[in-house]
Amino acid sequence: QSVLTQPPSASGTPGQRVAISCSGGSSNIGSNIVSWYQHIPGTAPKLLVYGENQRPSGVPDRFSGSKSGTSASLGISGLQSEDEADYYCAAWDDSLYSRVFGGGTKLAVL
Amino acid sequence: EVQLVESGGGLVKPGGSLRLSCAASGFTFSSHTINWVRHAPGKGLEWVSSINSDGGYIYYRESVGGRFTISRDNAKNSLYLEMNSLRAEDTAVYYCVRDTTNVARRSGMDVWGPGTTVIVSS
Numbered sequence: 001q002s003v004l005t006q007p008p009s010a011s012g013t014p015g016q017r018v019a020i021s022c023s024g025g026s027s028n029i030g031s032n033i034v035s036w037y038q039h040i041p042g043t044a045p046k047l048l049v050y051g052e053n054q055r056p057s058g059v060p061d062r063f064s065g066s067k068s069g070t071s072a073s074l075g076i077s078g079l080q081s082e083d084e085a086d087y088y089c090a091a092w093d094d095s096l097y098s099r100v101f102g103g104g105t106k107l108a109v110l
Numbered sequence: 111e112v113q114l115v116e117s118g119g120g121l122v123k124p125g126g127s128l129r130l131s132c133a134a135s136g137f138t139f140s141s142h143t144i145n146w147v148r149h150a151p152g153k154g155l156e157w158v159s160s161i162n163s164d165g166g167y168i169y170y171r172e173s174v175g176g177r178f179t180i181s182r183d184n185a186k187n188s189l190y191l192e193m194n195s196l197r198a199e200d201t202a203v204y205y206c207v208r209d210t211t212n213v214a215r216r217s218g219m220d221v222w223g224p225g226t227t228v229i230v231s232s
Contacts, residue, residue, distance in 0.1 A: 002154065031215070032215040032216070033215070033216055033217070033218070035217075035218035035219065037155065037219070039149075039155065044205060044222040044223065044224055044225060045147075045149075045155060045205070045222055046222070047218045047219055047220045047222075049218075050210065050217070050218025050220075051216070051218065054218070056218075056220050086154075088154065088155050090155075090157070090219070091215075092214050092215035094215070096172075097169050098157060098169060098170075098171055098172075099145070099157040099160065099169075099214060100157065101154060101155045101156065101157060102154075103154050104154040104155065
């Protein structure tokens with residue numbers, strides 16, 4: 001059972017916008033920044049968004065992050081087939097003295 | 111090129127030990143918190159441990175505390191993970207991962223190595 005809660009799956013059609021939610025608590029999302037990762041099994045995960053919607057160079061602005069209270073969301077606009085992957089949220093937890101991940105959301109592009 | 115490369119994975123029997131290494135290049139290694147993150151077959155990503163820039167702050171997930179030891183050598187641009195009393199549930203790909211800053215609660219993890227595979231089985 002993960003400290004951060006994500007839906008196990010999401011889906012969309014090419015060109016559509018999808019949002020993936022991440023729910024936590026006051027000791028993690030409520031106090032610290034949230035980061036989002038894309039993971040295609042067999043490859044290294046990739047940082048998409050962190051903090052106040054910061055993106056590493058090379059990450060398209062189709063990916064965006066937002067946070068409100070103890071919840072966060074990753075938005076993917078202009079969905080493409082290559083966006084099919086597992087997506088994870090993460091944050092530092094001040095009570096556990098640990099970085100915690102969500103359980104992951106498998107995104108299907110139909 | 112900014113890069114992290116892990117080594118040291120392999121097949122080990124339950125109760126055995128293994129030492130993972132991570133070689134960094136292309137950036138100022140001594141300015142960043144570095145982590146170990148693992149991915150077990152069929153499961154999600156799991157943070158294992160982190161060490162801040164000078165090694166003064168070290169954290170572990172509860173399930174590995176007392177069994178794993180993280181360390182770094184800034185002169186050699188290297189990170190290590192000593193793993194003892196290994197269990198089947200430690201089987202995973204282990205990634206060496208850089209924080210964007212030296213403050214984990216204000217960082218994302220932006221540079222990932224290709225990973226090294228640890229299999230714990232008799």
